[in-house]
Amino acid sequence: MAETAGKVIKCRAAVAWAEKEPFSIEEVEVAPPKAHEVRIKMVATGVCHSDISFLNGLLPSAAKFPTILGHEGAGIVESVGEGVENFKEGDHVIPLYMPQCFQCPGCRHPKSNQCLKLFPQQMQGLMQDGTTRFTCKGQSLHHSMGISTFSEYTVVNDVSLVKINEEAPLEKVCLIGCAIATGYGAALNTAKVEPGSRCAIWGLGGIGLAAVMGCRAAGASKIYGIDINPDKFETARKFGCTDVLNPKDFEGKKFADVLTQMTGGGFDYTFECIGNVNTMLDAVESTNRFYGVTVLVGIAGHEKKMDLSPLLIVSGRTLKGSFFGGWRSVESVPMLVDEYMSGKIMVDEFITHKLKLDDINQSLELMKDGKCVRCVIHY
Incomplete structure (x- = not known):
């Protein structure tokens, strides 16, 4: 003792x-x-x-x-x-x-x-x-x-x-x-990203990059990393982003419309990893209107409200939240450690x-x- x-x-x-x-x-x-x-x-x-x-x-x-x-x-x-x-x-x-x-x-x-x-x-x-x-x-x-x-x-x-x-x-x-389990699980457990999917991640910090890693592991064909700090783009590509975008490069245009047009109808899955109600709305609006799924991972202040029209959802979009990546902690954390030790996750x-x-x-x-x-x- x-x-x-x-x-x-x-x-x-x-x-x-x-x-x-x-x-x-x-x-x-x-x-x-x-x-x-x-x-x-x-x-x-x-x-x-x-x-x-x-x-x-x-x-x-x-x-x-x-x-x-x-x-x-x-x-x-x-x-x-x-x-x-x-x-x-x-x-x-x-x-x-x-x-x-x-x-x-x-x-x-x-x-x-x-x-x-x-x-x-x-x-x-x-x-x-x-x-x-x-x-x-x-x-x-x-x-x-x-x-x-x-x-x-x-x-x-x-x-x-x-x-x-x-x-x-x-x-x-x-x-x-926290970070790795949260972002990685948001893609695999909460969204259940499918092979060939088109995904977008807002916020390329630790949780966002873990979400990128999860989308790549799930077999996504396109992974857009979105951030207003272009210094993060090189790292984002190493984690699996196929494309990187800075919303500031599209000032004067509605960013969600730019993304919808760019993808020919919107993403299959989007992940908001910042905690900003404006980017949350962008993430919803830039998904495919019939089957797109948005996962909120970032945490906004308790007083913040998102101005979301029901018309954005009624045609078939899904809005979900994810906490700790949907993992059951005692069962999953040792498994994730072992996945790291075997080289499966970064x-x-x-x-x-x-x-x-x-x-x-x-x-x-x-x-x-x-x-x-x-x-x-x-x-």
């Missing part, structure tokens, strides 16, 4: 004290895991655009301040609480912001991948017993997405965790905890920057400026 088992651990974490403020690197105290909880020594974490959204208050239910954000990590089990059966000290694991308990209505329904067991407490930034395991300067800190990976140690519920292949590099497969190519925890604010700037695909923080 680890010498630290049952004891409070002092470590470093990126604390978000208030909305729209930079992260502050602090010493925090991480309490031992309680029943059905696991404490993890984090090895690495990706920085997701959603973390920027949470920090800016766009989704108040996802971040209660002060908090420790982060939801795309990997690490090693340090200790387990009472009643934990599936994990032990030393296991290599990926924390899951979408749990899988196998028992709740969401887990039992064959068409759902969303677990409801921890949802009320998770939305309050708390563990299942309504308390927190993080303290800093005598003040309790909230958890985020149930896993809080921007800390050298974190505590999660045992249904929010999965054991993976110990040969897998944790500093790389951490990205399977992971290394997503990582453009390797940074230390002290540089986490720099990672936000790189992402906002479109100068990275994924920054990975190494502990």
Whole structure:
């Protein structure tokens, strides 16, 4: 048993004290895991655009301040609480912001991948017993997405965790905890892209490129990558885009009409991976009016509304949402790790920057400026 088992651990974490403020690197105290909880020594974490959204208050239910954000990590089990059966000290694991308990209505329904067991407490930034395991300067800190990976140690519920292949590099497969699974699954599971299909992806960040990868894996014949930053186009082609477009090159024209004309009637599948209601509408309008499918992957602010005419849908279009790529997390994440290890999916190519925890604010700037695909923080 680890010498630290049952004891409070002092470590470093990126604390978000208030909305729209930079992260502050602090010493925090991480309490031992309680029943059905696991404490993890984090090895690495990706920085997701959603973390920027949470920090800016766009989704108040996802971040209660002060908090420790982060939801795309990997690490090693340090200790387990009472009643934990599936994990032990030393296991290599990926924390899951979408749990899988196998028992709740969401887990039992064959068409759902969303677990409801921890949802009320998770939305309050708390563990299942309504308390927190993080303290800093005598003040309790909230958890985020149930896993809080921007800390050298974190505590999660045992249904929010999965054991993976110990040969897998944790500093790389951490990205399977969000970006790669989310975009890749949106194409394969939610849209169910078919061979020969014509697809378009709005937003060529980590999730968008994973959607491109999914469309290519499904056998799409045409994959259009759409972004206002042309610096992303070379990378997009490496992931599988056959065509790349910058909407700014068509100013003065309705972009959806341009795409519909360009494709002779519209795309079979479109994916919005930005979270902008205007590009969401473009994605819908540029699908084939009789059978086109649009998948919303990007998350817009809670107050945003899309001005969608029912006439766009009634002729046969389908509008769908996708969360965590439709994967059932405990069942699927180890499989995706194994697919990476066998060379079936790309992971290394997503990582453009390797940074230390002290540089986490720099990672936000790189992402906002479109100068990275994924920054990975190494502990």
